[in-house]
Amino acid sequence: MNALRAVGRAVIMALAIIGRVTIFAADTISHMVRPPFYWREFGVAIMQIGFYSLPVVGLTALFTGGALALQIYSGGARFSAEAVVPQIVAIGMVRELGPVLVGLMIAARVTSSLAAEIATMHVTEQIDALTTLSTNPAKYLTLPRVLAATLVMPILVGIGDVIGILGGFVVGTERLGFNAANYITNTVNFLEFHDVASSLIKGAAFGFIAALMGCYYGMNSGRGAQGVGQATKQSVVAAAVLILAANFILTEAFFSA
Amino acid sequence: MIRLSEVQKSFGSNAVLRGVNLEVAKGTSTVVIGGSGTGKSVLLKCILGLVTPDSGRIEVAGKDITTQPRDEFLARFGMLFQGGALFDSLPVWQNVAFRLLRGELKRPKAEARDIAIEKLRRVGLTPDVADRLPAELSGGMQKRVSLARAIAANPEIIFFDEPTTGLDPIMSGVINDLIREIVSEMGATAITITHDMSSVRAIADRVAMLHKGKIRWEGPISEMDASNDPYVDQFIHGRAHGPIETVR
Numbered sequence: 036m037n038a039l040r041a042v043g044r045a046v047i048m049a050l051a052i053i054g055r056v057t058i059f060a061a062d063t064i065s066h067m068v069r070p071p072f073y074w075r076e077f078g079v080a081i082m083q084i085g086f087y088s089l090p091v092v093g094l095t096a097l098f099t100g101g102a103l104a105l106q107i108y109s110g111g112a113r114f115s116a117e118a119v120v121p122q123i124v125a126i127g128m129v130r131e132l133g134p135v136l137v138g139l140m141i142a143a144r145v146t147s148s149l150a151a152e153i154a155t156m157h158v159t160e161q162i163d164a165l166t167t168l169s170t171n172p173a174k175y176l177t178l179p180r181v182l183a184a185t186l187v188m189p190i191l192v193g194i195g196d197v198i199g200i201l202g203g204f205v206v207g208t209e210r211l212g213f214n215a216a217n218y219i220t221n222t223v224n225f226l227e228f229h230d231v232a233s234s235l236i237k238g239a240a241f242g243f244i245a246a247l248m249g250c251y252y253g254m255n256s257g258r259g260a261q262g263v264g265q266a267t268k269q270s271v272v273a274a275a276v277l278i279l280a281a282n283f284i285l286t287e288a289f290f291s292a
Numbered sequence: 293m294i295r296l297s298e299v300q301k302s303f304g305s306n307a308v309l310r311g312v313n314l315e316v317a318k319g320t321s322t323v324v325i326g327g328s329g330t331g332k333s334v335l336l337k338c339i340l341g342l343v344t345p346d347s348g349r350i351e352v353a354g355k356d357i358t359t360q361p362r363d364e365f366l367a368r369f370g371m372l373f374q375g376g377a378l379f380d381s382l383p384v385w386q387n388v389a390f391r392l393l394r395g396e397l398k399r400p401k402a403e404a405r406d407i408a409i410e411k412l413r414r415v416g417l418t419p420d421v422a423d424r425l426p427a428e429l430s431g432g433m434q435k436r437v438s439l440a441r442a443i444a445a446n447p448e449i450i451f452f453d454e455p456t457t458g459l460d461p462i463m464s465g466v467i468n469d470l471i472r473e474i475v476s477e478m479g480a481t482a483i484t485i486t487h488d489m490s491s492v493r494a495i496a497d498r499v500a501m502l503h504k505g506k507i508r509w510e511g512p513i514s515e516m517d518a519s520n521d522p523y524v525d526q527f528i529h530g531r532a533h534g535p536i537e538t539v540r
Contacts (some may be wrong), residue, residue, distance in 0.1 A: 071394065156379075163342050165379035168391050168441075169366045 038203045059177075059251050064078065066171070066178045076179035084145050084180070084246070085187030095140050096195035099132055100124060100202025103253060108211050120211065121221040125202030129226060129234045130290070133196040134274060135282050138241030141188065146249040149180055150270035153253025154263040164256070173290035177250040183283040188242025189235035196234055247272035293318035293341060293481045294449070296366050299348030300505075301334055309345070310505030316498075321475050321482040323492045323513075325527060326502035327536065328415045332485035333374070335502065339483075340369060352449070363396065370442035370480075374454040376434040378426035378474050384437050385422035388412060411440040415470055431461040439467070443474055450475065452484040468494035489528055492516075499512050501527065503536070 107123045153176060156162050165172045200222060205214040248270045256266035294316040301309040308331035316322045326332050337343040339350055341357060350357045353457065357365060377385045388408035391397050399407075409419045415436040426434055442450055452471060456464035469489050475482045475495075483493050492499060493513065500510040501524050509521045516528060527532030 073394070159372045159375055160377040161379055163337070164371070164373055164379070166342060167340055167366060167369060167371045168392070169363045169395050169397075 042247040051093035052174050053216055055255075056247070056251055058073070060247055062173055063177045063181055063247065066174045067182070069174075071174070073175050073179055076175060077183055080180045080183035081187055083148075084141070084242075085191060086186050088141060088144055088191060091140050091144055092137050092191050092195045093198050094138050096128070096231070097134065097202040099136055100128055100199035100204075101206040102202075103127055103132065103199070104203035104206040104211065108207075109251060110119065117211075120203065120207050120213065121218045122206070122225040125200055125222045125226050126230060128199035128203070129196045129230045131282075131286070133199055134192045134234050134237035134241060135278065137192050137195040137238065138245065138278040138282070139275055141184070141191070141245045142248075142271055144243045145184065147267050149246060149249025150253040150256075150267045151263055154256035154266040157254060157256050158258060158262060172254070177247075177254070180250055181246040184242035184246035185239050186242070187236040188245075192234055192238030192241075193231075196231075208219075229289070233285070236289075237282060237285050240281050244277045244281060245274045248277065293353060293482070295349075295351045295532060296335075296339070297349045297351075299335075299338060299345045299350060301331070301343060301345045307505055309338070309348075311348070311466065312502070312505070312507055314500055314507055314510065316481060316483055318481050319479050320497045321472075321495055322483065322498045322500060323484045323486060323496035324500045324502055325485075325487060325489075325492060327487065327527070330502050331505055332502055333453055336371075336453060336483065336485060340366070340371070340451070345348070360526060367391075367396065367445070368448045370445065370447035370450045372435075372438050372442045372450070372452045372455055374457055376438040378434060378438055380426055383423050383425055384412070384429070385409065387426065387437060388440045388444050390441060397445055407444065408440070411444050412437070414443070414474070415440045416466070432459055432467070435459060435463075435467055436470070439474070443478065446478065446534070447480060449481045449483075450478075452482065452486075452495075454486055454488075455484060456486065456488045461490075465489060465494070471495050487527075489530070492528075 104120050104124050107120050107127075108117050111117045111119055111123075153162075156176075161177075162172050165175060204215070204218055204222075207218050208215045251268040251275065252270035256262045294314075294451055296314045297314050299309050299312040300307070312335060324332050324335065334343055338345045339352070339357070341362070352360070352368070358433050379390070380468070382390070385405050385408040386393065388411050389404040392404040392407060393401065405422070405490045410423055412419065412422060417433065417436055417440070420436070421429065421433065426437065429437065431432070439455075455467050455471060459467060471482070471484070472495055474480075484491065486492060496513040498510065499516050500513050501521075503523055509519055509524045511519065516524065519525065525531075526536050
């Protein structure tokens, strides 16, 4: 009976969190059509989430693309398929690794910083201060960040895709002996519009999830330094898990059958 | 001006407010005293709508606060938070002029800055702090900036949450005097919560003591010392022994 009760309690808690996050997301989205819109906050968020994430996105994609080329080459050698390196690097980066790894890096870099920043504001009563100054925290803090992440993530993913393919290209041509012109031709000819579109749409979805989780856990943090730490940890875990789950659902939607 | 009737609020099994009745007349300064954790901050947050009471009624200027348009309602208030609650990412003048840079009270940036500098002067700060970040200021200066922000839009009602906590006695005296002067010259209605008795004597027209979620005693400051209430006596004289239970 005790085990059943524990399971029931966990299910109810999970449903309650899903409900609260859904309401939080709906409230955030609803502010898009309810003025005012804080352009300055939006601009700052674009820079923080987009521009300053470029180095980490670039490095992640570069090394992943390079490692992918090595793996495909050595794996492909088992059935004499070494020649497919350019095509598999391209499709692997664009369809899967680009959006997922950029999403996870953004969860690590942006979700954690949003959660810690907003949780600290919550703990130090800055969120209450915003409200008493007739400024809705959802409008001022959440919407600009969530919207910025949703809009800049496809760009980051696109850049990550290109740099990942470049990483594969460098390894392929410098280390594995591929002809540069053939590598580029094979890559370009193999990729379809559908592959690229799915990558960018995944990016937008992951950006939305990453920023939403950071803001949600920040706004609902507990008290003190421990509350800030918990909020930060929970936001990154939730964002990473939801990004991977959303990736499966979107892949199923785009590429099944 | 402000009337609370049978206001109750619990957090889980912890009943913080257990039927608070309090009236604050227009233009008066009421100080709510009480031990730590007796619900003084929750009381202010209920009036502002930051915390929703479980039951009871709160009226401001004769109108139930739940029926009033939110922005219009909040525009009448200024609040000094315990820790200052200044926005770390904004320079001092933008903190002070926050309300004047957005929303219904928005005005040109230069004008908002001039008002902010004027308010900073009013609380004894020189214009050179205007462009600094809050983290670059001492605790006392942060408190003054927060006070300047609270009065920037000339509110009708000002709340002060533990205005002297964490300040040295001299700075506490300066803040107390500033609050008294500002409330008097603006003709504002003020509620201050504190357990600093020097603040009470400097700021209050009337005093209310909150104990175990209810107003234990309420009256003019002149009658506080002769209240004949053992709880009030113990509190204002800071005695360890008396009817108020203390954990040692």
